Amino acid sequence: SAVISQKPSRDICQRGTSLTIQCQVDSQVTMMFWYRQQPGQSLTLIATANQGSEATYESGFVIDKFPISRPNLTFSTLTVSNMSPEDSSIYLCSARGEVLYGYTFGSGTRLTVV
């Protein structure tokens, strides 16, 4: 199955700043996704990262707050903009590759906003 690398693995950021998270897949994949996992909670889908076009956002998430890029079939970025302490979460990248192996997840980026 595909292997996903996320950078950074963790960060502590000041409120009002922005952080860009990178997601690199070791093979070309058809679909990439970004999730948020707030402390003690399940995963919430933020958006589907579409190659060559604008991302598709889930209800409650907007492009101005979470701009996403996907320049090719192996790479995507998620930016968390104008951060507040409420944005403190784990952000996870996921990719859909070969049907046999389902959807693969990265190990996540643990973000703390102070």
Add this chain to the structure above:
Amino acid sequence: DAKTTQPTSMDCAEGRAANLPCNHSTISGNEYVYWYRQIHSQGPQYIIHGLKNNETNEMASLIITEDRKSSTLILPHATLRDTAVYYCIVRVGSSNTGKLIFGQGTTLQVKP
């Protein structure tokens, strides 16, 4: 919203089979059932998925009822390392466009 309901928590004795139930009464005919688990501080790990037939792999078995309104994940010989949150997910969308919407999952505690 997630299309599945699971018990919040379950216990299992080490070496015994762990049977994790999941209800998905509103599942559509072409929607797959996926199971993932998440061990603390790690990304979710794929376990198994299926459509209609029962499935088995090296990790687990998936039993789907004939009406497809519920399923059971079976870990045949649970170990302490199987302690995790288990998510039953109905994929929304087709094979090419589908996405996973997570519910709250079941916290499985395997005890010595």
